[in-house]
Structure formats: structure tokens, C-alpha cells
Amino acid sequence: MQENTDICKQTGDLTDFDTAWREMTTASSILITSHIRADGDSLGSVMAVWFALKEGRNADILIDSDIPYVYASLPGIEQVRKPGAADTTQWDLVVSLDTATKDRLGDVARLTEGCRIVNIDHHPSNSAYGDVNLIRPTASSTGEIIHQMLKWAGCAITPEIAEALYTAILTDTGRFLYFNTTSSALRAAAELVDAGARPEIIGARIYKSNTLPLIKLRALALSTLRLYEEGRVAVMEITREMFRETGTRPIDTQIFVDIPAGIDGVEVAMMIRDADREDTVKASLRSKGYVNVNQIASEFGGGGHSEAAGCELPGPMETVAERLLEVIRRHLKAADEKHRR
Ligand SMILES: [Mn+2]
Numbered sequence: 001m002q003e004n005t006d007i008c009k010q011t012g013d014l015t016d017f018d019t020a021w022r023e024m025t026t027a028s029s030i031l032i033t034s035h036i037r038a039d040g041d042s043l044g045s046v047m048a049v050w051f052a053l054k055e056g057r058n059a060d061i062l063i064d065s066d067i068p069y070v071y072a073s074l075p076g077i078e079q080v081r082k083p084g085a086a087d088t089t090q091w092d093l094v095v096s097l098d099t100a101t102k103d104r105l106g107d108v109a110r111l112t113e114g115c116r117i118v119n120i121d122h123h124p125s126n127s128a129y130g131d132v133n134l135i136r137p138t139a140s141s142t143g144e145i146i147h148q149m150l151k152w153a154g155c156a157i158t159p160e161i162a163e164a165l166y167t168a169i170l171t172d173t174g175r176f177l178y179f180n181t182t183s184s185a186l187r188a189a190a191e192l193v194d195a196g197a198r199p200e201i202i203g204a205r206i207y208k209s210n211t212l213p214l215i216k217l218r219a220l221a222l223s224t225l226r227l228y229e230e231g232r233v234a235v236m237e238i239t240r241e242m243f244r245e246t247g248t249r250p251i252d253t254q255i256f257v258d259i260p261a262g263i264d265g266v267e268v269a270m271m272i273r274d275a276d277r278e279d280t281v282k283a284s285l286r287s288k289g290y291v292n293v294n295q296i297a298s299e300f301g302g303g304g305h306s307e308a309a310g311c312e313l314p315g316p317m318e319t320v321a322e323r324l325l326e327v328i329r330r331h332l333k334a335a336d337e338k339h340r341r
Helices: 002-011 015-026 040-053 102-112 142-152 159-172 183-194 199-207 212-222 240-246 293-298 317-340
Strands: 029-034 058-063 093-097 116-121 132-135 226-228 233-238 268-274 280-287 308-314
Touching: 015 040, 015 093, 015 116, 015 132, 015 142, 029 040, 029 102, 040 058, 040 093, 040 142, 040 159, 058 102, 093 102, 116 142, 142 159, 142 183, 159 183, 159 199, 212 233, 212 240, 233 317, 268 317, 280 293, 280 317, 293 308, 293 317, 308 317
Parallel strands: 029 058, 029 093, 093 116, 116 132, 233 268
Antiparallel strands: 226 233, 268 280, 280 308
16 A cells, blocks of 8 residues: 555556546447557557456457557567457447547547547647546656556556567667656666566567568668758658569658667667558658757647657658758757757
8 A cells, every 4th residue: 555655656646547447447348459560569558458358358459550560470460460459349438548649549440439438648749539548758658657557556567568568668768768768767767677577588679670571672762861051850761662573562761760869979860661551651760869859740740759750741751851841950950049048
């Protein structure tokens, strides 16, 4: 009980855990879902909630995304299906995780019409579209919120849950490198290791595993790398032809943006690629903290966090790159002016 009080002090008021958890545990059928272009936080959070709630109720997981191959061995991942595979559209409750707006659920969004929604997320841009909203922008990841909630509820953190939540925190903090690598994220990670998560195995699967086709794709992408603004902006591109030539999938290129972002002196890195839909281009933006890339992505209807954000624009690639560069230049200049003052 002492422990629970501490957590509540650390994370704010008690009522939001209480309301969300009551809804989640009294529903007899639930749909657990998350955003398109699944990542470590979305999949880890979804799997943890599924393991915590699957006993005694019908619990489905639907996500409108392919699964990145680095998460293919997460325990229980075979439970995740695409919205087309749903054998019911009737649930007492939808639990939407790590998803800032309802349209980010892709084709799952229309299945949730008329359903009660519990919305748990850490994106500051979350639109509070749920009937119950548990939004904690100070949390490193949705996985960290789930961890706090399960502890608060006295729910056992099994090795499967620990692995799922460790994956969520590890990936959303960029393997404990981004600004959201708070002491509470590290503390949660440590507790999850105590509960059975194996950092060396999880880390190796995500960051040390590669396929030859992806290495070849990386080489093609690297050949497009360009620097602007005296080396403070880096841009890398992946075209549809490159995916075709190497037999790779867009979903497996999520950490490619680390390449331009890793160059010394680069303040804003951008990776643009042809999107899954014809005639659209997906941009991923990274910052080292000097420029807020969430604001840049927001200008194009996207979003995310101040150091990592993304958006989707109508193509072709060259015009998209130009439009984004223009906005990046403006934000860089504004940051320079702010710094001078
Ligand atoms: Mn997240």
C-alpha cells in the first residue's frame, strides 16, 4: 500500500488510474488497439495490457499495421491481427494505447464507433477522444504509464509483461538516449529487469539484428544523404523503387532516421520515404533538442514529440522535401534568434 501511495504522488492524481482500471476490469469483452505503423511502445503496451486482462474476458487485439520484424518474437505477438481479421465488432470497451488522435487508429477507427473508449497515452498532442482519458505527457512512453498502472492495481508483473513493457520503454527512449530518458523511466526499466525482462536479449533483437536486404536498402538510402544549412540539417530518402529492388518493407525502416540524426552538428534530421499509399510521402523528423520537430510536423497535420515526430504529405518526393526544408529552415532560424537573446 505504501508503494502505491508513492506512485500516485509521483504521477499526479489517483482518479485517472482508478477510473481507467475500473472500466478495463469490469468489461467482459475488450478490444485493445494502437496506432498505424506499429512501434515498440505501441506493441509493448498492447501486449502488456492483453496479458494483464486476458483472463476471464474476451480480449481482442487489432492494429492496422504490419509488425516490424524486430518485434516478431515478442511474447503473444501472434495475437495481434489486422482490422480485416476481426470476427466481431462488438466490444464492451476499446482500450486505445499510445495513439494521439482517433484517425491514427487507421481502419480500426471505424470499428470503434459507438464503443466506450479508454484512451491511455503520453503524447502531449493527444486530443482526449476517449470516454476516459489517461494522458501523461511527462511519461517517457505509454509502456511506463501501463507499468505504473499495473503496479498501482497490484497486478502481477509476469516475465511476459516485463518483456513487453521493457521493449516499450527501451524503444521510445531511443535505447535510453532521448530527452525522455528520465530517472523514472530508468527506474521502471530496472524494476522490469527484476520482474524478468532480459535487456541483452531484447536489445539485441531490436538493435543488433539485421537482414541482408535491409543492409542493402541502407546502402541505397545512404547514397541519397544530403546536408543543408551548413551541416545542421540532414535529409535521407527511400523511394518505392528501393523497397522493390531490395524486397524490403517500409515498416522495417523505423530506425533508419538515426543515420542522418547521428551526424555531428546536425540539429534536425529528416528521413522521407514513399508511403504505403500511392502518391503520399512519409517524413520522420528528429531533433537534438535545439528545434522542436513536433511543431514542424504539426504544420503538416502530423505530430509526435519535441525530439521525434512525423507527418505524411501528398507527393512527389522532391516537392515534399522542398516544402519540409523550408519549414525546417524557418524553425532553425527562430531557434537561433531565441538563442541569441
Ligand atoms: Mn509512445
